[in-house]
Amino acid sequence: MSASGGAAPPDRLHDRPDERLYGRRSGHRLRARQRRLLEFTLPRLRLTPAHATAPEAAFARHPAALWLEIGFGAGEHARGFLAGHPDAALIACEVFRNGLCSLLGRLVAEGEEATGPLPGMLRLWDEDARRLLPLLPERCLDGVVLLFPDPWPKARHVRRRFVHPDNLGPLARAMMPGGEWRIASDDPVQQAWVAAVLRGDPRFSDSTPLAARPPDWPPTRYEAKALAAGRSPRYWSVRRTCAPVLD
Numbered sequence: 001m002s003a004s005g006g007a008a009p010p011d012r013l014h015d016r017p018d019e020r021l022y023g024r025r026s027g028h029r030l031r032a033r034q035r036r037l038l039e040f041t042l043p044r045l046r047l048t049p050a051h052a053t054a055p056e057a058a059f060a061r062h063p064a065a066l067w068l069e070i071g072f073g074a075g076e077h078a079r080g081f082l083a084g085h086p087d088a089a090l091i092a093c094e095v096f097r098n099g100l101c102s103l104l105g106r107l108v109a110e111g112e113e114a115t116g117p118l119p120g121m122l123r124l125w126d127e128d129a130r131r132l133l134p135l136l137p138e139r140c141l142d143g144v145v146l147l148f149p150d151p152w153p154k155a156r157h158v159r160r161r162f163v164h165p166d167n168l169g170p171l172a173r174a175m176m177p178g179g180e181w182r183i184a185s186d187d188p189v190q191q192a193w194v195a196a197v198l199r200g201d202p203r204f205s206d207s208t209p210l211a212a213r214p215p216d217w218p219p220t221r222y223e224a225k226a227l228a229a230g231r232s233p234r235y236w237s238v239r240r241t242c243a244p245v246l247d
């Protein structure tokens with residue numbers, strides 16, 4: 001991503017609309033504070049592809065557990081997770097600049113973007129999470145969090161849904177057997193889709209979704225919007241089984 005707010009660099013995945021999982025990367029022109037966050041703070045937290053091959057070394061301390069959050073939005077869950085799990089490390093992925101700035105802006109005070117202390121157990125991946133998965137070592141993730149992924153309800157956009165058979169192999173490869181995959185969705189089409197995709201895959205346990213968020217899952221902005229609009233989120237806690245990765 002360009003720190004100056006210019007167009008994103010050419011991106012092979014995004015050249016094929018069917019493979020793009022998200023819409024706009026930037027909602028409006030960047031303000032000065034956002035520019036400083038992207039220019040000075042983001043590089044201090046960024047997980048590089050080189051780090052990704054040995055991610056545990058990227059953190060301030062050796063983590064007791066390594067988790068991955070895909071599409072952190074404004075970062076409420078990421079901050080809550082770190083506060084609740086001081087010995088765990090989190091790689092948090094987001095492609096939307098406003099989301100990145102929302103999280104970064106809550107981590108450092110204004111004027112301290114280049115120098116203010118930052119969480120030692122958080123690293124950010126500011127590209128498509130699907131690019132990260134094949135770089136990670138096998139069986140390195142104790143948990144994965146996917147909260148309110150973009151629903152892509154139209155049939156012609158099915159391949160853009162993150163919970164898709166194409167993505168399950170790379171995810172299964174990077175997860176420990178017994179590791180937990182947390183998924184939430186408020187969209188009825190996506191809810192039925194998640195249930196159907198998981199039911200057919202031996203690499204993940206089939207779980208009945210819950211109607212209420214488990215108390216140890218930090219809430220997010222998107223969930224609050226869904227509840228305020230009268231929608232009914234569902235929450236899955238899925239386990240990686242011992243079944244071989246296959247692909």
Ligand SMILES: C[S@@+](CC[C@H](N)C(=O)[O-])C[C@H]1O[C@@H](n2cnc3c(N)ncnc32)[C@H](O)[C@@H]1O
Pocket residue numbers: 021022070071072073074093094095096099127128129130146147148149150220221222223
């Ligand atoms: C509907 S929002 C939900 C945000 C947040 N999880 C919440 O619950 O408030 C989905 C987010 O996922 C991000 N996203 C979608 N596909 C992604 C991908 N492949 N890699 C990283 N982020 C992605 C989008 O930019 C968007 O911010």
